[in-house]
Amino acid sequence: MKKIILDSNQPLIATNQIGEAWTMVILKEVAKEKIEGYTDIFYLQEILDRYFYINEIFKGKKIFYAFKNIVTDIFSITPEDFDLSYKLYKKNKEISPRDLIHAAVGINNNITEILSIDGPGFDKLKEIKRIKLPDLLKSLNLKNNYIYERKNISRS
Amino acid sequence: MKEKTFLDPNFFEYLSKNGKGFQLALDAIKNKKLLYTDVKGLQEIVYRYTLMGETEKGYENAMKIRNTFKIFPITEKELDTQESLLMRYPNAKPRELLHVAVMINNDIKNIICSPESNYKEIEEIKVENIIAKFFDI
Numbered sequence: 161m162k163k164i165i166l167d168s169n170q171p172l173i174a175t176n177q178i179g180e181a182w183t184m185v186i187l188k189e190v191a192k193e194k195i196e197g198y199t200d201i202f203y204l205q206e207i208l209d210r211y212f213y214i215n216e217i218f219k220g221k222k223i224f225y226a227f228k229n230i231v232t233d234i235f236s237i238t239p240e241d242f243d244l245s246y247k248l249y250k251k252n253k254e255i256s257p258r259d260l261i262h263a264a265v266g267i268n269n270n271i272t273e274i275l276s277i278d279g280p281g282f283d284k285l286k287e288i289k290r291i292k293l294p295d296l297l298k299s300l301n302l303k304n305n306y307i308y309e310r311k312n313i314s315r316s
Numbered sequence: 317m318k319e320k321t322f323l324d325p326n327f328f329e330y331l332s333k334n335g336k337g338f339q340l341a342l343d344a345i346k347n348k349k350l351l352y353t354d355v356k357g358l359q360e361i362v363y364r365y366t367l368m369g370e371t372e373k374g375y376e377n378a379m380k381i382r383n384t385f386k387i388f389p390i391t392e393k394e395l396d397t398q399e400s401l402l403m404r405y406p407n408a409k410p411r412e413l414l415h416v417a418v419m420i421n422n423d424i425k426n427i428i429c430s431p432e433s434n435y436k437e438i439e440e441i442k443v444e445n446i447i448a449k450f451f452d453i
Binding site: 201202204205208209212217221225228234236237238239241242243246249253256257258261 | 355356358359362363366371372374375378379382387389390391392394395399402406409410411414
């Protein structure tokens with residue numbers, strides 16, 4: 161079964177907060193246990209922080225709980241993850257520390273593919289591969305559903 | 317017996333804003349026994365330096381903390397505790413409640429933090445004001 165990390169943008173995209181709702185297709189696949197979709201504690205915190213600072217913590221909590229319950233598992237963040245993120249930084253000084261800690265968590269949990277819209281950082285890392293949504297949908301033979309959902313969204 | 321104490325790294329940020337450098341602040345507390353922080357605290361140090369365009373220095377200082385104190389991981393257990401705290405303190409900052417969750421789960425009552433933070437509103441813990449004791453601010 162395919163194993164991927166889902167970044168904190170995925171539930172926001174899926175709930176139409178910042179983009180297009182067909183990311184929901186992937187989350188549904190995770191919920192149906194057809195894909196193993198993981199996230200980490202810091203990604204979950206990013207959701208709460210984002211909504212707290214725009215005075216919409218209630219909305220943030222709803223998305224936080226939904227995402228928390230959908231994912232296959234939530235990775236802890238350990239001091240060893242921090243150590244690895246520092247090692248990665250020494251080799252890739254242009255990548256944001258935020259991306260590096262998520263990458264470190266993935267690597268330490270043997271998952272090296274991440275579904276993320278944050279391209280510039282992850283694309284420079286050799287140790288982790290960023291997957292784009294259309295490519296993931298295609299690899300899972302979900303492209304038709306994806307197009308179908310897009311049409312439905314554009315009609316609504 | 318000395319009580320365990322948690323360190324929120326916003327303590328360093330506050331001192332820095334008041335002209336006291338990181339090393340000076342670290343020297344003031346490094347001999348304090350039973351001082352702890354968590355991995356989010358380390359990441360927050362790096363993040364704050366990154367905002368000033370000094371990521372490298374941020375990692376170096378975070379590693380000083382890493383090598384001086386015990387660092388707790390953050391697990392799903394802390395998320396569950398944070399969830400209860402969010403219900404009880406709906407206006408509190410999520411980041412502060414996550415640190416409090418680490419404290420509760422590791423049986424720590426005292427916290428050293430910036431006076432600008434809101435920990436004093438959390439009944440489960442006690443803010444230890446050491447800034448007046450060590451610094452002329």
